[in-house]
Amino acid sequence: MSNRSVVVVGGGIAGIQASIDLANMGFRVYLVEQTPSIGGRMAQLDKTFPTNDCSMCILAPKMIECAGHENVELLTYSELAEVRGTEDDFKVTVRRKPRYVDLTRCTGCGDCTEKCPRRVPDEFNVGLGKRKAIYLPFPQAVPRKVTIDEEACLYLTKGRCRVCEEVCQAGAIDFEQQEEILELEVGALLLATGFDPFDPASLEEYGYGKIENVITGLEYERLICASGPTGGHLERPSDGKVPGAVAFIQCVGSRDVNYKPYCSSVCCMHATKEAILANEHYPDLKSFIFYTDMRAVGKQFQEYIIRARDEYDVSYVRSRPGKITVDEETSNPIVWYDETVYSEAGDPVRRVTSLEVDLVVLCQALVPHTDHQEMAQKLGLELDESGFIAIEDRLFHPVDTSVAGVFACGFCQGPQDIPDSVIQASAAAARVAEILSLEDRELEHA
Amino acid sequence: MASESSDEGGNGYEPKILVFACNWCSYAGADLAGVSRLQMPANCRIIRVMCSGRVRPEFVVTALSKGLDGVLVLGCHPGECHYSEGNYFTRRRGLLLKNLLQFVGIEPERFQVRWVSASEGAKFADTVEQVTEQIRALGPNRPQGGMHSTEPGDR
Amino acid sequence: MPKTRVGVFVCHCGNNIGGVVRVPEVVEYARTLPNVACVEDNLYTCSEEGLSSIREQIAEHGLNRVVVASCTPRTHEPLFREACEQAGLNKYLFEFVNIREHCSWVHMHDPAMATQKAKELVRMGVAKARFLEPQEEFESSVFPAALVIGGGVAGMTAALGLANQGIQVHLVERDQELGGLIREVRTLFPAGQATEEVLQPLAEQVRNHRQITVHLGSEVEDVGGFIGDFDVAVKADGQVNNLKVGAVIVATGAEELKPTGLYRYSELGNVVTQLEFEERFKRGADVPRDVVIINCVGARIPERTYCGRFCCTTAIKNAIWIKEREPEASVFVLHRDVMAYGVQIEESYRRAMELGVRFLRYDPENPPQILGDGRAEAVRVQHQLMGKEIVLPAELVVLTTPLVARDDNPRLSKMLKVPLGGEGFFLEAHLKLRPIEFSTDGVYVCGSARYPANIPESVSQAYASAAKASIPIREGVVRAEAITALCDERTCSACGNCVEVCPFGAVELQEGRFGRTAQVNPAQCKGCGCCVAACPSGAMQQSGFNDRQLLSMIGALAEEMTGGVGE
């Protein structure tokens, strides 16, 4: 029954919400997720603005509801291989990468991970921590099954080890596992591939990659998160010290014609949130947010900014820093920016000044998912000049892409925060429902 | 902010206060106070009920006479009750019970009713702070059993 | 009766709980409580691992009660109840203890007291859990139609979103025509499209749709009933007609703030709001040469703290509109922050600057002043870079104000029994993950009625509310939580107190096995418990919150005080 089912691409909060809505409407949902677990970027966050809800605590119930729904089939560690056909009659081939683990047997007990000798950088912790070759992306992963990283595994690369196979009581390790190709016939496609952080290294003036204590917003989020590499202690990379002063630099790569001309919409708020979290963990920590426009446009956002300033010792500096240098002994980053001061005569003098802090957090631009281009080609989708999925009629069909029967929601079609992504996800579900119930209505008065 | 350490206020007497909170408004307000990390004294214990209208006077009288130091009933603001009328009955019962308890000599601060909505995290924290301090000032609510008077009863 | 065996699961929630409450101490304490068969602690009980440990412990220890001490039941109770159900345990034999929002997060500076409080809360939870009884949920059918209140862009889109799924819709609009607020807007962002070009086809589609009944010049007079069975009274020129619907979508929008008392608005003729600008100048009137636009008028101030979200977009759109028609016109936009979020708005912000629109930041502490008597002639403002006051000539001053909640909202909110937030907009169930639903089942909200939203956002929210509203309608049945009241007819003395207090008319005195006694209709009972509190003899009880359960919690709390064992 091809036309009562839909493929959702991307298992972040938007993909999850769309899948839940569509499944509750009675449609069959195939949720294709590239990484071993659904959860997406939201799973990497410690808290969410403006309510400071613990991100995982409001995401986990949704992940479990989605995975447990009888109308949803999770296709994790899988990619869209090819899409043929048109609206209401798509033929979608999905490539399931081999996990070398039998999902029906693995209980996620973690014995294998403990014994595995190979340690590689952990993408979930944006490279800050290490993970094993056989790993669970994060404690609350759904499905709670391990995966063997074939580039890291000693056996798969050098034919040695296989210790995970010995310790696994469930006998779930299966090195013979092959790539699987699934043919799906669906009525519609719903894209929710989310975003990737823009690599701020290209802005050499900010010294990311050269100055140890200059990190990105997502790295900061992992450092302050309890399930992160440092167990939630804000230890700065150079010496593990808890910073006394933190500078947040906004619009790194955003609103910049040489890099990303658009505003990534969420950085002002997540910088404020991270400043609040820092002060909450360490009451005498002081934060400085260097911004151009403080874009707090959502519900209860302004109150959040006011509280940050009044109760959490956050000061907002309206200036775009020119460069960041480092004090070699203390490895404290120094932020250079210009400000306006008034001479005694009262006329303004613009001068360059500097602020030494213990840690700099670059709120970098957010871009569509890296292999988003490739997927767009497979589907014949147009992209706008910033690389987002083009939406023809943004006003009255905000989730319809250039290809009939293919819808896009969340960050992949434009910068937006979690509530807006969740809204667009449900909106896309409604649009899909219109198409998939087109056939019933024709039957009605056929 | 809230009283910092717990042993301030006399000989380390820590009142124990029973709070009834309605699921839709005051319990949500308490959650919001939590989410906003509003620090407050730790003397209150919340029992969740679906509506403040569920709290029968027997609970209040029993709690006070079993020696709890105070009972605080929280509900939605009149007009905002999820069940539209529940808190109107809480209001009348509260008015009557407050007078009756005062008439038999129980300090008025020991039984209080307050309206806290789902978006009033701060008001919840302030209410807890205020009620705790008022009751701490009264001192322990000695269980009545212990109070054997000696003179013969008079008319 | 099998012996009561309670399982207690104490959550660390990362360090949200474990960072303040000494969880191991609470675990050891829980073991000492009566009827407790097993106690576990988890880093994240709500994770798959936590849930499977609950399922396993139920099987392994033959648990017939489960208590989870973690965050708030308002978000996680369904999740843990389902875990119990999957292990074959009736999901109402579950009790939730909040030791995060009500304990660790609010007693961070006093771990000792927080731990003591957590122990007592667990003791109270276990005391109640011992007296929980299995329940079955009551199912009621869903009427396959929906009501949409408000015929603006959001309302029309929501109606289409449902109708195109084959669902019957009643769209009620106060005015005599569809369109709402954007009828007062001439050109639309970003491309400057004429509103009529888009509005008429949309309204046309709604009017001709087989599944949509449009009620113009009509107002919703009253809404009774509950999800699946709403009785709606719609009044149109004097007479009322009653509709039956299964779900309600609020799309009543908002209105532009008329900033009386600010910037001499009502005093000077040529000081207008953005909508008045649209009305006056986009009908062919000659374009003024010197225009000063002032943003954040009546917004982000102590009396009205929120940001109007897309008023900056409107200011940019109209600034571009002027410059495109009068390239030499001098257009200043005095702002506090330019909220040009996203791709398109930032693009048009840059385009406005390229066209020569000058953006100056003003300090809210010393805002711009309008000069001139009888007519505005200039605007004096402190130039932050030059550090001194400058005077901008102004033939026209346009004040950019936020949308404000309609004053009809309180009436609607009472009628639908849904809450309003601080600024008078409708308060959604959860700001982050349930932005267009209410905690009241079956009622949804979209568009500026929830918070100022531009057209794409209103349309997305409208489709989203259509998706949500279609779920119960498609399923056809709704299960009510089993917390309804039940009368023990053997001991009911038919005093009628319960009949008087029930807000839903769910209780009546009827002849039964024991003569005339109170009988509760579970379909109508919403589980508030008012009747239970009004019943002198205790014959009326509420499932999940009966007297024995609540009294045992009081006993458990007071146990330490009087030494007596709580029942």
Place this chain on the structure above:
Amino acid sequence: MEDKLQELVVELLGDGAMEYFIGYRQGFEPSHVVPCFVTDKSEADRLIWGPLCLQNLSKYVLQARDLDGKVGLLVKGCDARAIVELVKQHQIERDKIVVVGVPCEGQVDPRKMEQVLGVSMEQVTDVEDAGDEFLVKVGGEVSKLGKEQVLRDKCFYCKHPTSFDYDYTLGEVQPFTIDSESEEYDAVEKLEELPLEERRAYWLKQFERCIRCNACREVCYGCYCKECIFDRTDPRWLDRTPLPRENEIYHLIRAVHLAGRCIDCGECERVCPVNIPLGRLYKKLQKDIAELFDYEAGMEYDTVPPLVDFELDDQDPFL
């Protein structure tokens, strides 16, 4: 007066207007009056009326609920308010009762009379109403006692000498007034003015004496529950032991149950074997209910009891 009553009862029994009649008769001592149930014309002559007919007989009508015919009832004005409440609380239909109103001119409070006379009530062989005095016969001699010395408290501010809703009456009666400076709520206000600790001590002394014999509950018209909440075992609200703490719960909760329903018939106080001044507790409730909700129990059939009703503009000190 008594013969008029007896004739009426004979007549009503004769033409089958009622199955039986509830009235008063002489007890085993001359000053002791007990309720009596006349089913046959021949027993009508046992019916009496006088200032010692203290009981509020209304509660007995509840036995006639499942009777086919009607039941007759002799009732004073103050006690008749119980009939209004019983009907309002769906306990019995009004037309199942034949209400015989009796013009009452004040009743004797036996305890007060014993204190004034200095002898126990057993010695008193007859009390007769003589306008503003009582003629009291003790051991053959008759002495006059001013009514204000021995009247029951409730008679001082009597508002309803005869039931305003009756089927028959034994004679019209002029409104009964007794000039005395004490106002209706004096006793309550006196207690209210006491400082908190004294009030606490006062009431604890009262509740300590209670032996939980439940007489006040058995006599009260309003306590008609099939199974009283205090007799329940799931949950057990009260321990059996008459600790002051348990007694206090009992009295406060019973007061709350009667709030807005107590008609001030004074029976609870009268029957209390340890003389607990329950009248003051219930008077306090009546005062609050009148002030807060402008309501008086037992006066109209169509009003809703205050605690199961509300006004939008109720007093709200809890904002």
